[in-house]
Amino acid sequence: MESYVYIALFAPLVSSLFAALFAQKPKVQLVGIATSILIGAALVASVILLLDIEETGKAVSVNLMDWIVVGDLDTKFGFTVDQVTVIMMTVVTLISTVVHVYSNYYMESDKSFNRFFSYLSAFVFSMMILVMSDNFLGLFIGWEGVGVCSWLLIGFWYHKKDETRDVNPSISPSWAANEAFIMNRIADLGMLVGIFLIYWNLGTLKYTEVFAHIGDLSHAMLVGIGIALFIGAMGKSAQFPLHTWLADAMEGPTPVSALIHAATMVTAGVYLVIRANPLYSQIPEVGYGIAVLGTFVAIFAASMALVNRDLKRVIAYSTLSQLGYMFAAAGLGAYWVALFHLAAHAAFKALLFIGAGNVMHAMHDELDMFKMGGLKKVMGWTFLYMGIGSLALSGIYPFAGFFSKDTILEVAFNEHTYGIWFVLWLTAGLTAFYSFRQVFLVFFGDERYHEIGAHPHEAKPYALWAMAPLAIAAVTVGFFKEDFVEFVTKFLPEYEMSEHTEHMVVILTIITTLVALTGIVVAYLKYAKGLKRDLEFEQNNKIYKLLYNQYYIPVIYDRVFAKPYKELSDIAWKEIDMQVVDASVDGIAKFVEKSGDASRKAQNGNLSSYLNWMAAGLVFITVIAAIAVAVQ
Amino acid sequence: MTDLTTQYLILSAILFSIGLAGVLRRKNLLMLFFATEIMLNATNVAFAAISVHLGDLSGQMFALFIIAVAASEVAVGLGLLILIYKKYGTLDLDNLSIMKG
Amino acid sequence: MEAIAFYIFAILITGLFLVTVFSRNILYSMSSLAAGMVLISGLFFIIRADFLGAVQLVVYSGAIMALYAFGMMFFDATRDVKEKNTSKYLVFLLSGFSAVALVVIFSAPAIGKHIEVEPIAKGLGHLDNVHAIGAVLFTKYLIPFEVAAVMLLVAMIAGIVLASKRMDESLSEVYVGTDPETEKKEQK
Numbered sequence: 001m002e003s004y005v006y007i008a009l010f011a012p013l014v015s016s017l018f019a020a021l022f023a024q025k026p027k028v029q030l031v032g033i034a035t036s037i038l039i040g041a042a043l044v045a046s047v048i049l050l051l052d053i054e055e056t057g058k059a060v061s062v063n064l065m066d067w068i069v070v071g072d073l074d075t076k077f078g079f080t081v082d083q084v085t086v087i088m089m090t091v092v093t094l095i096s097t098v099v100h101v102y103s104n105y106y107m108e109s110d111k112s113f114n115r116f117f118s119y120l121s122a123f124v125f126s127m128m129i130l131v132m133s134d135n136f137l138g139l140f141i142g143w144e145g146v147g148v149c150s151w152l153l154i155g156f157w158y159h160k161k162d163e164t165r166d167v168n169p170s171i172s173p174s175w176a177a178n179e180a181f182i183m184n185r186i187a188d189l190g191m192l193v194g195i196f197l198i199y200w201n202l203g204t205l206k207y208t209e210v211f212a213h214i215g216d217l218s219h220a221m222l223v224g225i226g227i228a229l230f231i232g233a234m235g236k237s238a239q240f241p242l243h244t245w246l247a248d249a250m251e252g253p254t255p256v257s258a259l260i261h262a263a264t265m266v267t268a269g270v271y272l273v274i275r276a277n278p279l280y281s282q283i284p285e286v287g288y289g290i291a292v293l294g295t296f297v298a299i300f301a302a303s304m305a306l307v308n309r310d311l312k313r314v315i316a317y318s319t320l321s322q323l324g325y326m327f328a329a330a331g332l333g334a335y336w337v338a339l340f341h342l343a344a345h346a347a348f349k350a351l352l353f354i355g356a357g358n359v360m361h362a363m364h365d366e367l368d369m370f371k372m373g374g375l376k377k378v379m380g381w382t383f384l385y386m387g388i389g390s391l392a393l394s395g396i397y398p399f400a401g402f403f404s405k406d407t408i409l410e411v412a413f414n415e416h417t418y419g420i421w422f423v424l425w426l427t428a429g430l431t432a433f434y435s436f437r438q439v440f441l442v443f444f445g446d447e448r449y450h451e452i453g454a455h456p457h458e459a460k461p462y463a464l465w466a467m468a469p470l471a472i473a474a475v476t477v478g479f480f481k482e483d484f485v486e487f488v489t490k491f492l493p494e495y496e497m498s499e500h501t502e503h504m505v506v507i508l509t510i511i512t513t514l515v516a517l518t519g520i521v522v523a524y525l526k527y528a529k530g531l532k533r534d535l536e537f538e539q540n541n542k543i544y545k546l547l548y549n550q551y552y553i554p555v556i557y558d559r560v561f562a563k564p565y566k567e568l569s570d571i572a573w574k575e576i577d578m579q580v581v582d583a584s585v586d587g588i589a590k591f592v593e594k595s596g597d598a599s600r601k602a603q604n605g606n607l608s609s610y611l612n613w614m615a616a617g618l619v620f621i622t623v624i625a626a627i628a629v630a631v632q
Numbered sequence: 633m634t635d636l637t638t639q640y641l642i643l644s645a646i647l648f649s650i651g652l653a654g655v656l657r658r659k660n661l662l663m664l665f666f667a668t669e670i671m672l673n674a675t676n677v678a679f680a681a682i683s684v685h686l687g688d689l690s691g692q693m694f695a696l697f698i699i700a701v702a703a704s705e706v707a708v709g710l711g712l713l714i715l716i717y718k719k720y721g722t723l724d725l726d727n728l729s730i731m732k733g
Numbered sequence: 734m735e736a737i738a739f740y741i742f743a744i745l746i747t748g749l750f751l752v753t754v755f756s757r758n759i760l761y762s763m764s765s766l767a768a769g770m771v772l773i774s775g776l777f778f779i780i781r782a783d784f785l786g787a788v789q790l791v792v793y794s795g796a797i798m799a800l801y802a803f804g805m806m807f808f809d810a811t812r813d814v815k816e817k818n819t820s821k822y823l824v825f826l827l828s829g830f831s832a833v834a835l836v837v838i839f840s841a842p843a844i845g846k847h848i849e850v851e852p853i854a855k856g857l858g859h860l861d862n863v864h865a866i867g868a869v870l871f872t873k874y875l876i877p878f879e880v881a882a883v884m885l886l887v888a889m890i891a892g893i894v895l896a897s898k899r900m901d902e903s904l905s906e907v908y909v910g911t912d913p914e915t916e917k918k919e920q921k
Binding site: 642654678700710 | 735736739743746747750751753754755759762763766769770773776777779780781782784785788789792793796797800801804805807808821823824825827828829831832835836839865866869870874877881884885887888889891892893894895896
Binding site: 606607611612615618 | 652655656659725726728
């Protein structure tokens with residue numbers, strides 16, 4: 001089994017390096033095919049591992065090499081594949097394979113085709129390290145690795161010019177990439193502090209050893225570690241207040257959004273909380289805080305999605321919202337529920353993004369949904385896929401989201417946190433509304449795309465076939481819930497509903513489905529028959545403007561952090577760097593130059609004067625020696 | 633036998649300084665060579681005196697090797713002097729400033 | 734007795750070397766240098782460094798001075814050396830300082846007390862100076878001795894090669910009209 005671990009881990013690396021060989025060359029079709037096959041190999045290896053662990057129930061551990069052995073610090077480059085890891089691996093490699101195959105279509109006319117695949121595979125490799133590592137340090141390496149790849153891929157079209165915020169909310173891809181990177185950096189500091197605290201208190205970073213002794217620590221220290229690690233998770237999973245980068249990250253190519261900013265990287269924070277469940281089980285108050293924050297983000301992001309007209313941003317906000325659901329579940333102690341929603345969400349959200357990619361291609365990169373409409377006729381398959389994705393996202397039976405989201409609501413109910421339950425329930429309705437608002441705006445109604453002169457076309461067949469596994473997963477994953485529970489609870493703590501909740505399950509399910517259906521119906525009534533814009537409402541309604549401008553948070557960040565920081569930097573540049581640092585460096589250089597100029601006269605080519613100088617030096621030294629002797 | 637070591641050393645210091653004065657004062661390369669020989673001899677005197685004073689033959693051995701080095705130096709140096717004289721027609725340092733930087 | 738001899742030698746050597754350094758005539762310089770070297774060998778004999786004295790006589794006074802004498806034949810030796818000497822004050826300042834400093838160092842009693850030697854000529858006490866030197870030279874200092882021999886050979890070959898170039902041509906013929914320095918000299 002160990003060889004499968006290595007295949008799953010290193011096939012993406014090989015793939016990335018192979019693509020990197022051609023990075024500077026024009027498009028080589030072989031690169032796309034080869035990387036897809038290699039990532040596919042990682043998928044096969046992951047599935048084999050999944051089946052094996054299902055059968056034996058034992059984790060597979062490999063130790064690649066000693067990594068850092070300094071003093072008391074003895075960290076191995078070790079990897080463990082247990083139940084949680086293998087679920088993550090399968091999800092990551094499945095989505096990655098689909099995205100790689102799909103990218104062959106999506107990027108087919110991009111001049112940096114090969115570079116794209118190199119980055120994409122490098123991302124998969126980093127993500128595999130993140131989920132497979134058996135210690136916090138390896139996790140952190142993967143954590144940073146996905147951050148770098150995310151930065152590279154968001155800024156993939158780095159040559160695009162900066163624009164004002166009115167034209168493009170995220171200004172430009174390179175700006176968005178930097179924003180994502182810097183936001184993550186802030187959060188990673190918290191994560192590092194958490195890791196330091198763990199090492200400082202326990203002297204080890206290996207999960208098994210850390211969690212075996214986690215109970216020995218004082219409660220305050222546990223709270224500190226829990227919060228520090230969660231700050232790291234907040235950055236990667238774009239939780240409030242570090243959420244702005246995720247929507248701006250939509251500047252990257254759409255397959256990237258599907259892979260990184262929907263299915264895998266942003267769920268790393270959830271993975272971290274799930275992985276550290278022995279820690280968070282000890283500090284339920286922090287867990288409750290996480291749940292509240294997650295709930296807040298769920299409705300906060302959903303509200304922004306209600307009014308946004310940008311096709312990809314709507315999906316991005318919905319991702320944010322669903323991440324909020326996952327944190328709510330994990331924070332309340334239902335770790336397997338969070339993991340289940342993570343896996344299900346990965347499938348249907350990637351499906352939605354890839355569908356959005358098809359639409360973008362058809363519309364010549366136009367993202368404003370108000371300029372689309374009626375695409376159902378020309379893009380039947382894409383409509384089908386996006387419909388499935390939206391139904392799953394809305395939580396309609398029998399799609400995946402129904403099972404996972406419903407369970408989260410049940411958990412919230414079961415914990416007697418009715419406030420959380422109510423907000424999440426409301427969010428479910430909002431989710432259904434904005435997903436179908438999107439579907440109806442894009443695929444139904446009048447054909448507004450004629451105005452911008454687009455000639456929509458369906459994606460190539462192989463791209464559509466590539467999406468099929470995701471669609472199948474989005475439809476069927478829910479039915480494997482029982483198996484899933486049995487499988488992961490060998491590793492994760494079980495979560496039992498109380499009897500009271502058991503009785504309520506049917507009622508809860510019905511009211512949740514009702515609110516979702518209400519959302520869909522409202523969306524249908526408002527948008528399906530064609531777009532009737534109420535410009536006055538859009539311009540004058542305060543709430544609409546607030547939501548449309550993302551609660552003005554990007555502007556506030558700009559005013560509160562970016563502007564003063566720039567002014568501070570200006571002062572540091574003009575006052576400190578130019579006046580002090582540069583001046584002293586220049587002064588030294590000038591002194592050396594002047595003294596060299598002055599002493600040049602000594603080099604007159606006359607041996608005799610050289611001898612004089614030499615004798616003077618000799619006498620000087622001798623006199624010093626004589627004085628030293630005399631003093632003695 | 634009276635111990636003359638200090639006197640010897642002082643003599644050597646004086647001779648050395650005479651040599652140094654020659655090196656500094658003279659501009660003729662040949663005279664510089666003579667002055668160098670004086671300085672070498674001065675050190676030889678000091679070596680020999682200390683060697684005898686301490687009853688250790690190392691000093692005398694060192695003086696011996698210095699003499700050998702001096703002989704080699706003269707052989708090569710004179711050859712070079714002759715070349716210089718052939719080429720420039722002078723041995724005066726003030727006229728030999730091809731190394732001017 | 735020895736002290737008297739030493740002082741006589743010391744005064745003579747100093748005087749001769751002063752002549753060497755300050756004489757305008759190269760021949761005077763060379764002669765006084767040779768005489769000074771002979772007298773230095775006397776200094777060696779006084780302190781029973783017989784072998785060193787002999788070597789001084791043979792090598793310095795014999796070989797080296799002979800070499801200078803032969804070398805002199807290439808130069809115009811009878812003419813007074815005309816040169817712009819370095820300013821006297823500088824010379825006396827530097828050499829005087831060095832003399833004073835060296836004397837201070839050498840006459841300071843601190844030295845010598847701190848030096849501890851392990852005489853290498855142990856067990857050679859019954860031998861006279863020449864025998865003892867022979868014993869040491871061919872045992873402990875054998876390799877330096879051989880290296881010195883090789884060095885002398887190299888120097889000899891180098892001297893021959895350097896000096897013998899175009900030995901058959903007259904110096905005045907060789908560079909006439911090519912070197913401005915030489916031309917100037919010729920005109921004078």
